[in-house]
Amino acid sequence: MPLITDSSIDIDAPADVVWRVLTDFDAYGEWNPFQVECSSTLEPGAPLDMKFRLGPGGLRSAREYIVDVDPGKTFAYSMKRVPLGAVRSLRRHTVIDLGDGRSRYESHFEITGPVSGLVKLTLGKELVAKFASVTEAVGPRAEALARS
Template identity: 50%
Template sequence: MAFVIDKTVDIDAPAELVWQVLTDVEKYGEWNPFCLECKTTLEPGSPIDMKVRLVGPKPKQQREFIRSHTPGEEFSYCMKPAPLGLLSSERSHTVTALADGRTRYVSHFQLNGPLAPVVSGLLGGALTTGFTGMTDAVKSRAEALKAVRD
């Protein structure tokens, strides 16, 4: 059974600005409460190296791999699957321009495989808190940057 966290938020900022916030990974430490550091080229197949806040005071090093990247629209990544399909993950960020100059941001995370219930039992609360915090922070960051530009 899959473990899924989907978060959607409408942002009072243009899609280009929201995209800039999401892809300026070097600045994640300035605003992102979940992913404190991030390095990637966003090139499909390349690594995305992150320090994430899950449980305890020490951030966890995480290496995943870029799956897709459509500039201005979406990027996704996944962990290296565990042997025998015991555990795999999917993470995506999608940006959609709305007619009124606002943007819809969709954050998706999914764990699959027989170990997904075990991992979600151990880390589900921390993952939900982390992805919710990041989604809210994307909105806050983009709207603050828009206010400075206006």
């Protein structure tokens, strides 16, 4: 059983500012309540290294890989393929220009594959809450940058 979560927020900031927030990986620790460290060249195939808070035990580390990038609009990454496709992930960030200096941020995350039900059972509620908290945090960060 897959775990899929989507969330979005309308933001009083131009799309290019929201894009900067999402791709300024060095600043994640200043505003991102889930992924507190992140680094990548944001090129397809490149690694994306992150530290995040999930479950007991403090910070965890992971390396995922950039799947695609449409500069200013969207980027996605996923975990390395595992044998037999037991579990697969996809995380996508999308920025939509609404005009008049406003934009929408859309977050998508999915875990699929035969083992996804176990992930959903053990970490599902927390993952959904964490990704929603990131969505909520993008707005104030971008709005503050747009005002400065």
